[in-house]
Every structure is written in structure tokens, then in C-alpha cells.
Amino acid sequence: xxxxxxxxxxxxxxxxxxxxxxxxxxxxxxxxxxxxxxxxxxxxxxxxxxxxxxxxxxxxxxxxxxxxxxxxxxxxxxxxxxxxxxxxxxxxxxxxxxxxxxxxxxxxxxxxxxxxxxxxxxxxxxxxxxxxxxxxxxxxxxxxxxxxxxxxxxxxxxxxxxxxxxxxxxxxxxxxxxxxxxxxxxxxxxxxxxxxxxxxxxxxxxxxxxxxxxxxxxxxxxxxxxxxxxxxxxxxxxxxxxxxxxxxxxxxxxxxxxxxxxxxxxxxxxxxxxxxxxxxxxxxxxxxxxxxxxxxxxxxxxxxxxxxxxxxxxxxxxxxxxxxxxxxxxxxxxxxxxxxxxxxxxxxxxxxxxxxxxxxxxxxxxxxxxxxxxxxxxxxxxxxxxxxxxxxxxxxxxxxxxxxxxxxxxxxxxxxxxxxxxxxxxxxxxxxxxxxxxxxxxxxxxxxxxxxxxxxxxxxxxxxxxxxxxxxxxxxxxxxxxxxxxxxxxxxxxxxxxxxxxxxxxxxxxx
Amino acid sequence: xxxxxxxxxxxxxxxxxxxxxxxxxxxxxxxxxxxxxxxxxxxxxxxxxxxxxxxxxxxxxxxxxxxxxxxxxxxxxxxxxxxxxxxxxxxxxxxxxxxxxxxxxxxxxxxxxxxxxxxxxxxxxxxxxxxxxxxxxxxxxxxxxxxxxxxxxxxxxxxx
Numbered sequence: 001x002x003x004x005x006x007x008x009x010x011x012x013x014x015x016x017x018x019x020x021x022x023x024x025x026x027x028x029x030x031x032x033x034x035x036x037x038x039x040x041x042x043x044x045x046x047x048x049x050x051x052x053x054x055x056x057x058x059x060x061x062x063x064x065x066x067x068x069x070x071x072x073x074x075x076x077x078x079x080x081x082x083x084x085x086x087x088x089x090x091x092x093x094x095x096x097x098x099x100x101x102x103x104x105x106x107x108x109x110x111x112x113x114x115x116x117x118x119x120x121x122x123x124x125x126x127x128x129x130x131x132x133x134x135x136x137x138x139x140x141x142x143x144x145x146x147x148x149x150x151x152x153x154x155x156x157x158x159x160x161x162x163x164x165x166x167x168x169x170x171x172x173x174x175x176x177x178x179x180x181x182x183x184x185x186x187x188x189x190x191x192x193x194x195x196x197x198x199x200x201x202x203x204x205x206x207x208x209x210x211x212x213x214x215x216x217x218x219x220x221x222x223x224x225x226x227x228x229x230x231x232x233x234x235x236x237x238x239x240x241x242x243x244x245x246x247x248x249x250x251x252x253x254x255x256x257x258x259x260x261x262x263x264x265x266x267x268x269x270x271x272x273x274x275x276x277x278x279x280x281x282x283x284x285x286x287x288x289x290x291x292x293x294x295x296x297x298x299x300x301x302x303x304x305x306x307x308x309x310x311x312x313x314x315x316x317x318x319x320x321x322x323x324x325x326x327x328x329x330x331x332x333x334x335x336x337x338x339x340x341x342x343x344x345x346x347x348x349x350x351x352x353x354x355x356x357x358x359x360x361x362x363x364x365x366x367x368x369x370x371x372x373x374x375x376x377x378x379x380x381x382x383x384x385x386x387x388x389x390x391x392x393x394x395x396x397x398x399x400x401x402x403x404x405x406x407x408x409x410x411x412x413x414x415x416x417x418x419x420x421x422x423x424x425x426x427x428x429x430x431x432x433x434x435x436x437x438x439x440x441x442x443x444x445x446x447x448x449x450x451x452x453x454x455x456x457x458x459x460x461x462x463x464x465x466x467x468x469x470x471x472x473x474x475x476x477x478x479x480x481x482x483x484x485x486x487x488x489x490x491x492x493x494x495x496x497x498x499x500x501x502x503x504x505x506x507x508x509x510x511x
Numbered sequence: 512x513x514x515x516x517x518x519x520x521x522x523x524x525x526x527x528x529x530x531x532x533x534x535x536x537x538x539x540x541x542x543x544x545x546x547x548x549x550x551x552x553x554x555x556x557x558x559x560x561x562x563x564x565x566x567x568x569x570x571x572x573x574x575x576x577x578x579x580x581x582x583x584x585x586x587x588x589x590x591x592x593x594x595x596x597x598x599x600x601x602x603x604x605x606x607x608x609x610x611x612x613x614x615x616x617x618x619x620x621x622x623x624x625x626x627x628x629x630x631x632x633x634x635x636x637x638x639x640x641x642x643x644x645x646x647x648x649x650x651x652x653x654x655x656x657x658x659x660x661x662x663x664x665x666x667x668x669x670x671x
Contacts, residue, residue: 461615462619463609463615463619463622466605466608466609466618467609469606469609470609500610503612
């Protein structure tokens with residue numbers, strides 16, 4: 001086998017791991033909060049398991065919590081242990097990775113925000129139908145694991161949350177996550193470099209079906225999926241394929257499917273997935289025409305799906321170095337911090353599983369201790385209150401995170417200027433590798449600037465959208481010409497794009 | 512309630528839902544008749560733009576001026592493709608304008624005028640493409656021409 005394929009698969013798995021890290025961390029702590037602070041009964045009450053509204057509640061809670069399809073694995077495992085019905089768990093598993101405050105914010109600033117709203121309502125429809133169906137075919141008594149005693153208040157309770165997250169990550173969850181990531185690697189083996197560039201056109205009736213085949217094993221974080229959706233709307237790609245990308249690419253992965261098979265059996269899982277496929281495919285064909293943006297400009301090819309294909313051409317050399325530099329270039333600071341925390345959690349989890357397999361530490365922590373002196377400042381807060389506060393804090397942090405991730409417009413403009421200088425210098429000097437590196441950075445800051453304005457002013461004028469769109473078009477033209485190596489054309493384009501940038505800057509800063 | 516009964520009910524439930532979806536999908540998504548706002552499969556140039564895309568704002572205005580009387584003259588033939596292309600050019604106008612030194616107020620006027628033209632031209636049985644409307648159409652074009660700054664920057668867009 002060509003070495004480039006192996007290295008390519010490895011790179012794709014690493015990229016997915018990096019993207020998933022913050023969401024996985026959130027998922028681990030949400031699961032630990034459910035277990036240690038809320039407890040099984042309160043968790044069940046939170047979702048209203050067994051009631052008619054439980055699926056809608058699962059959808060709503062899922063929309064608020066910032067987890068991805070890998071980060072949702074520890075949460076659904078804990079929900080199962082709490083005895084929540086399968087339909088509610090699967091509704092949560094499918095809905096939680098689709099949207100979160102960050103990605104929703106991104107989606108609402110796309111040229112057609114109502115499309116995103118329709119998508120979110122359709123996701124509710126899909127999970128309601130499949131969830132109700134599941135609860136009908138799989139009417140099993142809700143069995144909950146033997147209840148562990150709740151930890152005494154104070155430090156033991158806090159420590160137990162960390163311990164649970166560590167044990168969870170070092171347990172079956174790790175295998176399931178690995179399984180999910182493996183899908184990304186397998187996909188990159190199967191899809192040669194750039195092989196999806198021409199398949200997702202609005203006029204291609206097979207686009208939703210091709211997307212289904214790609215999206216099921218793929219992993220896309222909510223932000224990645226939303227970014228791809230934006231690109232698909234802008235380039236006139238199939239809207240049905242976009243909905244499938246969101247539902248299956250962001251909502252499912254092989255690890256989650258494996259977990260379902262392990263817990264509910266292959267027959268029930270197969271039936272549920274078949275129904276899901278049927279419903280989603282039908283809906284995707286139904287929305288293709290009504291939701292197609294009138295101002296979309298059909299492009300003859302797109303790079304949006306290159307991340308699912310082989311990253312290297314056959315026979316490429318210096319692959320290890322390429323993987324290293326690609327990872328360095330793509331990784332954001334908050335992802336590095338998340339990876340470091342995950343590494344610490346994993347190592348402690350492995351240590352706990354080796355040296356304390358019977359959870360003696362937890363038993364010791366659970367021992368009742370004599371009450372320390374009660375002052376009026378040392379209030380006894382019930383675990384459920386702490387748990388709900390913890391969940392609310394996660395939501396609040398993700399909303400605050402929006403402001404950090406989408407900075408104020410002047411800061412974005414400065415970052416955009418720096419990236420633009422790098423991209424244009426590379427284009428003029430014929431360094432196409434650097435062009436391919438810096439143009440996406442420019443595009444990213446351009447999007448972040450628009451979301452940042454929307455976030456702070458609750459609106460983004462058509463005028464500013466139009467200014468940003470034309471600059472985006474110049475960037476794409478430069479990228480394509482750099483691929484072709486047309487230096488004369490690039491010189492003209494760079495000069496025009498520079499002028500457009502000045503107008504963009506003026507518009508966002510002063511108008 | 513036995514398992515068999517539950518399974519039959521589930522299958523009926525899913526069956527009903529799929530039929531409902533199909534009923535929605537067939538008229539809205541799968542009909543052969545293109546919707547008004549739908550761009551058909553146009554021939555694209557090497558940059559992925561439809562081959563009739565004008566070079567810049569002024570070129571777009573000129574094209575519209577040429578296309579309007581032609582559509583008006585198309586009597587008794589299917590003119591939907593010509594109208595779709597006309598609408599698409601109108602949609603490009605604000606975008607072309609956004610790549611000039613235009614001020615925000617002027618751009619917003621262009622945007623508003625384009626929205627008005629699109630609204631008039633959007634329905635298949637629109638009375639917009641009739642000779643009686645020629646005067647109104649000319650007025651719109653004159654207003655659109657006046658709003659754009661007549662600077663050399665426009666010419667540079669021809670590189671696109």
C-alpha cells in the first residue's frame with residue numbers, strides 16, 4: 001500500500017481528534033455531572049423519561065450543550081445507566097451534536113439564516129419520528145444500574161466528578177471514540193484526493209445519496225459542519241446533501257452506531273438506522289427546491305469536502321513532516337488546551353483502572369464524615385442544585401466562548417489583514433502551498449468577523465454581507481488560479497482583491 | 512399487548528409517516544417544473560460562473576437594457592430561461608456594486624431597487640415584461656446607473 005494513504009488516514013484521524021477534543025471534554029464532564037451531582041433519579045426527571053415530552057426535552061437540552069457526536073458518547077452511556085428510555089437517548093444523541101450556541105450563531109449569519117432554522121426544526125421532526133418509533137419497537141422496561149450512593153457534600157463530591165470523567169475516558173468510551181475516529185481514517189482510504197469536488201451540485205440528483213455514504217462514517221464537529229453548510233449554500237450545492245451532512249456527518253459516527261448495537265442489538269439498531277435514512281433522505285429531496293437560495297452561484301467544483309478525502313497525492317514524499325506541519329497549522333490554542341486536559345484525564349483514568357479497579361477511592365470518599373463547623377457562609381447545597389448549576393454553567397461558558405471565538409470586528413480585521421498579507425505574498429511569489437494554507441485562514445477570519453458583528457449588534461446588514469462576499473470571491477479566485485499556476489492572472493487578481501479588502505475594511509470600521 | 516401487535520403498529524406508523532413524507536417530497540421537491548427562484552443548470556466558465564455573467568456593474572446594466580426588450584418581444588414562446596437569466600443578472604447588481612467605492616447609502620438604494628425589480632419580475636405570469644412597462648424599466652435602469660460611482664475602479668472588475 002502506498003505510504004501516502006496510510007499517512008493520509010493518520011492525518012485525518014489526528015485532525016478529527018483535535019477538533020473533537022473540546023467537545024469530548026465537555027461530554028465527559030456532562031456525564032460526570034449527571035452521575036455524581038444529579039444522580040440517576042434527577043437525571044431521569046430532567047429528561048422526563050417515559051413522558052411524551054421527553055424527546056422534545058432531549059432535543060432542547062442537546063441544542064444547548066456544546067458536544068459533538070464523539071463527545072455525546074459518555075453522555076448517552078450515562079443516560080442509559082440512569083434508565084432513560086432508548087428513544088429519548090437516541091433523540092439526544094442525534095440532536096446534541098447538530099447545533100450548539102457557537103455553531104448556531106455561525107449558522108444564523110449565513111446568507112440564508114432561515115435555512116438553518118428550518119434545518120433545526122427538521123432535526124426535531126426527524127428525532128421525534130425516529131424516537132417515537134424506537135420507543136414503540138423497543139418497549140423494554142427502563143432498567144437502571146444499581147444506584148451508587150451520592151457523595152457527601154464538599155470536596156469528595158467535587159473530586160468524584162473528576163474521578164468519574166477519568167474512569168469513563170479510560171473505559172469503553174475510549175474504544176467507542178476510537179471506533180468513531182477510525183471511520184474518518186477508513187473514509188480517507190476509500191476517497192482519493194479531491195474526489196468529492198464535483199459530486200454535490202444542486203443539479204445532481206445523486207448528491208444526497210453520495211453524501212449519505214460519505215457522512216455516515218465521517219466525523220464533523222458542529223463548527224466544521226456549519227462551515228461546510230455555509231460553503232454549500234454559497235456555491236449552490238445540493239441543499240438536501242447539506243441537510244444530510246448535518247444530520248449524519250455531525251450527528252452520527254461509527255462509534256455511536258457500535259454503542260447502539262452493543263446495547264440494543266443489531267436488529268433494532270438496523271431498523272432504526274434504516275428508518276432514519278429513509279426519513280432524512282425523503283426530507284432532503286423534499287427541501288431541495290424550496291430551500292435552494294435564489295442568489296446561489298452554482299460553482300463547478302468545491303473544496304468543502306476535501307477534508308473527508310485523502311490529503312496527499314500518491315507518491316508524495318516527506319509525509320511525516322507534512323502531517324506535522326498540517327496539524328500545527330490547523331490546531332487552535334483552545335484545542336491544544338483541551339487535548340492537554342484530556343491527556344491528563346486519560347492518564348489518571350488508566351492509573352485508576354490499573355491500581356484501583358474496584359473503586360475503593362470512591363468508596364472511601366463516600367464515607368460519611370463528621371460535619372465541619374457550620375457557619376452561615378457554609379451552606380449545604382444539594383447535589384442536584386450543583387449539577388443543574390454545572391450544566392447551566394457549561395451553557396453559559398459556551399455562550400461566553402462565542403464572544404472569545406468571534407472577536408470584535410477591529411481585532412478580526414487586524415487578523416484578516418495579517419493573513420491576507422501572507423496569502424497574497426505567497427500568491428505573488430508562486431508559493432502555492434502557502435496560498436493553500438493562508439487563504440482558508442483569511443476565509444475563517446472573514447466569517448468570524450461577520451459572526452462577531454452579529455453577536456454584538458444582533459444584526460449584520462446586507463451591505464456588510466455583500467462587501468464580505470465579494471472579498472471572499474476574490475480569495476477563491478486567487479486560490480483556484482494558484483492551483484493552476486497562472487502567475488499573470490494572479491497578479492491582476494491580487495491587485496483587485498487588495499482594493500476590495502480596503503473597501504471591506506472601511507465598510508466594517510466606519511460604515 | 513403482545514410483541515407482534517406492537518410490531519404491526521410500528522410498521523403502520525412508519526408506513527404512514529413515509530407516505531406523508533413522500534406526499535410532501537413529490538410536489539415540492541421532485542416535480543420537473545422549475546421554481547421561480549431556481550437557477551437552472553447553466554453552462555459555467557473556468558471560474559465556475561455562469562457564462563452570461565457580466566464583467567461588472569455597468570456591463571450588467573447594459574445587458575439588462577438589451578435583454579428586457581428581447582423578452583418583451585418573445586410572444587407565444589417559452590421565455591422562462593430568458594427571465595431566469597434576467598433575474599440572475601439583477602441579483603448580481605448589488606454584488607458588483609459592493610466591489611466599488613460606493614457609499615453605504617447608495618448601495619442600499621441599489622439593493623432596494625434590485626429587490627423591487629426582482630419582485631416585479633419574479634412571477635411567471637408577470638406583467639413586468641410588457642412593452643407598457645418599458646418606461647418604468649428605463650427609469651429603474653437610469654436610477655441604477657446614477658447611483659454607482661463612475662470611477663476607474665469599475666474597469667478593474669473585468670479581471671473577474
